Amino acid sequence: MKFWFHTQRKILNPVVREKLSKAMAITRPKMLEDAGSESKDIVENLLSTGFSPITDVISEEQILDIKNYLSDKKMFERYDRKRAEFGLNDIPDGAHTGSYSEDVLSGCPHLLNIANNTKILEVVSGFLECKPTLSNITLWNSFPSEDGPRNAEYFHRDVDDIKFIKVFIYLTDVDEESGPHVYVEGSSKANKLLRIRRYQDQEVYKEFNPEKIRVITGKVGDAFIEDTFGLHKGTVVEKGIRTVLQFEYSMFPIASSRYDVNFAEDVVHVDPYINRLYL
Numbered sequence: 001m002k003f004w005f006h007t008q009r010k011i012l013n014p015v016v017r018e019k020l021s022k023a024m025a026i027t028r029p030k031m032l033e034d035a036g037s038e039s040k041d042i043v044e045n046l047l048s049t050g051f052s053p054i055t056d057v058i059s060e061e062q063i064l065d066i067k068n069y070l071s072d073k074k075m076f077e078r079y080d081r082k083r084a085e086f087g088l089n090d091i092p093d094g095a096h097t098g099s100y101s102e103d104v105l106s107g108c109p110h111l112l113n114i115a116n117n118t119k120i121l122e123v124v125s126g127f128l129e130c131k132p133t134l135s136n137i138t139l140w141n142s143f144p145s146e147d148g149p150r151n152a153e154y155f156h157r158d159v160d161d162i163k164f165i166k167v168f169i170y171l172t173d174v175d176e177e178s179g180p181h182v183y184v185e186g187s188s189k190a191n192k193l194l195r196i197r198r199y200q201d202q203e204v205y206k207e208f209n210p211e212k213i214r215v216i217t218g219k220v221g222d223a224f225i226e227d228t229f230g231l232h233k234g235t236v237v238e239k240g241i242r243t244v245l246q247f248e249y250s251m252f253p254i255a256s257s258r259y260d261v262n263f264a265e266d267v268v269h270v271d272p273y274i275n276r277l278y279l
């Protein structure tokens with residue numbers, strides 16, 4: 001798994017990545033059900049811009065249950081796992097993010113159900129051209145901070161597999177001040193700013209039409225699906241707490257995820273191949 005992960009990270013030309021992913025898709029199991037027209041439209045959007053909203057993937061009750069469950073759980077700083085864990089009532093100074101561990105998430109209601117939403121799986125399999133592998137489940141808070149951007153609050157590309165896609169679900173209202181996600185439409189196919197590193201805003205604005213830089217605000221429960229090989233970032237939160245649930249789907253397992261936890265909920269109803277890393 002590690003060998004493949006590091007090999008594909010050396011292949012950064014989008015055309016070569018696309019050709020290789022198509023060849024790889026032939027070796028993967030296929031999705032047998034035909035996708036609905038809404039899902040097909042979303043796939044078209046993803047292929048042309050790298051981004052699409054996706055509606056009706058989570059219910060109000062599910063959000064309430066998830067928040068209730070997480071209310072007394074500890075978090076870790078997403079990009080500094082060695083720091084002491086903390087709760088929502090004792091967020092340390094300087095923390096930008098608080099992420100829940102795989103152990104905590106494995107007991108959280110509904111997550112596997114939502115990850116297996118029919119529309120999501122239709123879109124993801126259409127995009128990947130094979131049966132997807134659910135390869136990461138993340139849920140984190142972003143906190144207000146005054147010391148400028150850090151880590152994923154700079155533009156960057158994810159290079160997790162030869163082809164992969166992420167679903168983001170806002171679990172709080174997100175306006176311009178609450179750290180909206182930002183995506184550069186068309187950048188997943190652009191042959192520039194390809195090195196794996198963080199980019200300053202000015203570098204991105206110099207290379208891409210500012211009209212293509214999409215700031216994604218939304219209400220609690222709003223969701224979007226994104227090819228995060230394209231340039232993207234979170235923004236620094238000025239006010240409030242932004243909570244995001246994220247699922248990643250790829251062709252192969254990804255080396256940065258932990259797969260030693262069992263999300264036992266609803267196992268009867270989900271596809272054993274798609275969910276094999278979490279069951």
Ligand SMILES: O=C(O)CCC(=O)C(=O)O
Pocket residue numbers: 142152158180181182228232233234235246
């Ligand atoms: O916080 C955000 O919106 C950005 C997250 C991100 O970069 C990622 O999950 O790949």
